[in-house]
Amino acid sequence: MDNFYWKSFKTFFKIGMFTFGGGHAMIPVIESEIVDKNKWIDKKTFCDLISVSQSCPGAFTINISVFIGYKLKKTRGALCTGIGTALPSFLIVLLVAMFFHHFQDNKVIAAIFHGIRPAVVALIAVPTFNLAKSANIGWSNFWIPIASTLAIWALGVSPIYIIIIAGLGGFLYGKFIKPTE
DSSP states (O other): OOHHHHHHHHHHHHHHHHOOSOGGGGHHHHHIIIIIISOSSOHHHHHHHHHHHHHSSSOHHHHHHHHHHHHHHHHHHHHHHHHHHHHHHHHHHHHHHHHHHHHTTOHHHHHHHHHHHHHHHHHHHHHHHHHHHHTTOOTTTTHHHHHHHHHHHTTOOOHHHHHHHHHHHHHHIIIIISOOO
């Protein structure tokens, strides 16, 4: 078996095992391992895969890992990276479910989780700013992610509508206002 499959499985298993806070908190870890350390894909491709992963239904972390695996080694690569990402969470949830009744009322455990929450917000904020930088968000278009966020959060607009409107807006902008070179 190709060494890549085992290495990609181990890499994504490690990412899945040691990253807390959900899929978006994993972005800097995935980027570090995939773009910087292993150089399997470049930063632009990584940003494109993040966009596609967020646009597709399902768990972001599984989506991004499967897309990276598929980009690199088609179906077998996607299986290795997807299983590598999902397996640690599955095992952790299985263990927690088996022993949850032993510590569900433990004040120390509750305090630990309470302390972790603000750090998770930072883990999500950092890749958001990095993604904005990579996506060339500047003074002329910074209002788009802000308006989109407010529409989703304050007005309850479905993210699906935001994606459709943004895609249509990008198409119209490229077609009629600023043609690509």
